[in-house]
Amino acid sequence: MLVVIGILIKILVVVGITQGAVAYMILLERKVAAYSQDRIGPNRCGSNLVLPGGFRLNLPFGLLQPIADGAKMILKEDVIPSYVEKPLYILAPAISIIAAMIGFAVIPFGPVGTQAPSGVNFQIAPGVDIGIVYVFAIGSLAVYGVILGGWASNNKYSFLGGLRSSAQLISYEIPLGMSILGMVLLAGSLDLNTIVNYQDGHGLWLTRWLGLPAWGVFVQPIGCLLFIISAFAETNRLPFDLPEAEQELVGGYHTEYSAMKFGMFFLGEYLHVITVSYLTVILFFGGWDAPFLNQIQSDWFSGLLKALVLLVKVGLMVFFMMWVRWTIPRFRYDQLMDLAWKALIPIALVNLVATAAIVELLRSSH
Amino acid sequence: MRADDPHLKRLTPPTLTISEKFFLPQIAAGLAVTAKHMFGVVFKDKAFTVQYPEQQEIQVGQPVNLRTSAVYRGVHRLNKDEQGRVKCVACMLCATACPAHCIDIVGATAPETWPDREKYCESFVIDELRCIYCGMCEEACPVEAIELTGLYDLTGLSREQMIFDKTKLLSVFDVTKEGEPMRFGQPPRPEITPPTALAAPDTTATNP
Numbered sequence: 001m002l003v004v005i006g007i008l009i010k011i012l013v014v015v016g017i018t019q020g021a022v023a024y025m026i027l028l029e030r031k032v033a034a035y036s037q038d039r040i041g042p043n044r045c046g047s048n049l050v051l052p053g054g055f056r057l058n059l060p061f062g063l064l065q066p067i068a069d070g071a072k073m074i075l076k077e078d079v080i081p082s083y084v085e086k087p088l089y090i091l092a093p094a095i096s097i098i099a100a101m102i103g104f105a106v107i108p109f110g111p112v113g114t115q116a117p118s119g120v121n122f123q124i125a126p127g128v129d130i131g132i133v134y135v136f137a138i139g140s141l142a143v144y145g146v147i148l149g150g151w152a153s154n155n156k157y158s159f160l161g162g163l164r165s166s167a168q169l170i171s172y173e174i175p176l177g178m179s180i181l182g183m184v185l186l187a188g189s190l191d192l193n194t195i196v197n198y199q200d201g202h203g204l205w206l207t208r209w210l211g212l213p214a215w216g217v218f219v220q221p222i223g224c225l226l227f228i229i230s231a232f233a234e235t236n237r238l239p240f241d242l243p244e245a246e247q248e249l250v251g252g253y254h255t256e257y258s259a260m261k262f263g264m265f266f267l268g269e270y271l272h273v274i275t276v277s278y279l280t281v282i283l284f285f286g287g288w289d290a291p292f293l294n295q296i297q298s299d300w301f302s303g304l305l306k307a308l309v310l311l312v313k314v315g316l317m318v319f320f321m322m323w324v325r326w327t328i329p330r331f332r333y334d335q336l337m338d339l340a341w342k343a344l345i346p347i348a349l350v351n352l353v354a355t356a357a358i359v360e361l362l363r364s365s366h
Numbered sequence: 367m368r369a370d371d372p373h374l375k376r377l378t379p380p381t382l383t384i385s386e387k388f389f390l391p392q393i394a395a396g397l398a399v400t401a402k403h404m405f406g407v408v409f410k411d412k413a414f415t416v417q418y419p420e421q422q423e424i425q426v427g428q429p430v431n432l433r434t435s436a437v438y439r440g441v442h443r444l445n446k447d448e449q450g451r452v453k454c455v456a457c458m459l460c461a462t463a464c465p466a467h468c469i470d471i472v473g474a475t476a477p478e479t480w481p482d483r484e485k486y487c488e489s490f491v492i493d494e495l496r497c498i499y500c501g502m503c504e505e506a507c508p509v510e511a512i513e514l515t516g517l518y519d520l521t522g523l524s525r526e527q528m529i530f531d532k533t534k535l536l537s538v539f540d541v542t543k544e545g546e547p548m549r550f551g552q553p554p555r556p557e558i559t560p561p562t563a564l565a566a567p568d569t570t571a572t573n574p
């Protein structure tokens with residue numbers, strides 16, 4: 001009973017925090033967009049606020065903008081066009097957000113396993129050995145939201161967006177899955193905790209010789225690159241946002257959606273970004289590993305510190321994704337497919353074979 | 367045009383170098399560019415943003431700021447001549463030219479004391495909500511009586527407030543005349559030749 005309550009509380013806290021984080025990510029996104037285009041971005045909401053009692057508040061950077069945006073989303077009129085396939089039309093945004101949220105269930109947002117402080121686990125569903133596989137399986141479910149949304153809208157542009165999305169996600173699942181196998185081989189486990197422990201510890205002779213940590217980005221640079229590229233495609237972010245391509249498809253699959261249904265697609269997409277950023281950091285950037293922390297520390301303080309380190313790294317990753325978005329123009333569709341099938345998949349295969357050979361050599365030399 | 371026509375110009379797309387084929391160096395260069403811009407805005411205050419309404423490009427009565435185009439077409443004004451009379455002669459050309467049919471003029475015979483014209487406008491109403499700010503009216507006007515100013519912050523709390531009458535249009539002239547002088551001080555028309563000169567044909571001209 002206590003366990004169930006604990007898990008419920010954990011779910012509430014995590015969902016609440018991630019939804020809030022998504023709202024602020026949208027603010028961050030708008031700020032990054034503005035700054036890279038020599039603008040200022042939202043800066044009114046929260047400035048010159050007069051609270052009841054004559055208390056004045058002056059928040060910088062439009063910090064209350066997400067609240068205004070959220071209120072707008074909820075209060076807007078929800079238009080359901082008469083020509084849509086109603087059940088699927090309503091189901092699609094729900095699928096998209098649910099898939100994004102349950103994908104988050106196995107993501108450790110702090111130290112887990114042996115490194116966790118006793119009695120607490122920074123993970124909604126702890127102890128899932130095949131954590132990564134689960135995340136990928138759920139992540140590819142999210143595409144149903146997009147496809148059904150596109151199809152149920154009964155609109156050419158939405159349909160094209162849905163079609164593009166399905167082809168794109170199928171293509172990029174392959175390099176995405178293969179890019180992590182190198183890391184899995186090195187660490188010898190699919191368990192995220194073991195992978196982080198590996199990055200904390202040994203490493204290959206080359207990285208040891210260069211004095212670098214054994215982070216995935218150093219021991220598996222190609223795998224890391226492939227993973228990040230495929231992750232962009234997986235989350236429908238620019239330069240791979242072809243399913244929504246505003247200029248050609250007037251918004252793509254969510255053209256016919258309004259108010260909170262549109263908001264749910266939006267939330268789903270940003271949650272996906274958070275999930276993918278967590279995965280990237282855990283797999284390739286050492287997770288909660290930092291130079292001043294080691295594996296043995298498992299008290300409360302260092303546990304929280306590790307969670308914070310992870311959070312900062314994830315924040316940087318999210319920022320990087322936004323930075324890329326406002327830098328690179330969109331790929332053409334044939335280029336997108338070429339990139340996946342003619343470049344990423346062969347490179348991923350070569351990388352996988354090479355890693356397997358090296359791991360085997362190292363093992364036999366021991 | 368045939369395929370082997372000598373005038374045909376053939377273009378080959380530039381071949382990509384190795385580094386360009388990999389995209390990554392190019393992407394890194396692009397990231398550096400956006401990073402520079404972000405740095406500039408955050409630390410060096412280089413944003414182009416104008417904090418409207420605290421900061422306005424055209425302040426009422428101030429010279430037109432160079433960053434706003436001098437040919438911006440905003441709120442109308444009715445120009446006055448040196449004696450402070452409205453210049454409009456109620457010829458209806460602007461109302462005729464107006465594609466949005468938003469000008470309503472009531473003309474009247476000019477007072478005896480105004481010898482230079484037959485008519486003047488008794489009432490002159492422009493519906494600023496229907497106007498599409500095309501500038502046809504100022505082009506049509508033969509006496510440069512109607513002009514579009516650079517004022518762009520046109521707001522009102524009701525539809526009625528946005529229907530500008532003659533008094534209002536003349537007051538727009540008063541607030542903008544310093545910043546935006548009339549484009550033509552006097553109507554650019556030839557001196558009115560007295561009827562007698564018209565009656566007697568010019569003998570120096572060679573008639574065919």
Ligand code: SF4
Nearest residue numbers: 464497498500501503
């Ligand atoms: S600007 Fe164009 S639409 Fe407006 S009053 Fe003049 S002619 Fe009419």
Ligand code: SF4
Nearest residue numbers: 454455457458460507
């Ligand atoms: S503003 Fe000009 S064009 Fe319009 S009625 Fe007056 S004189 Fe004629």
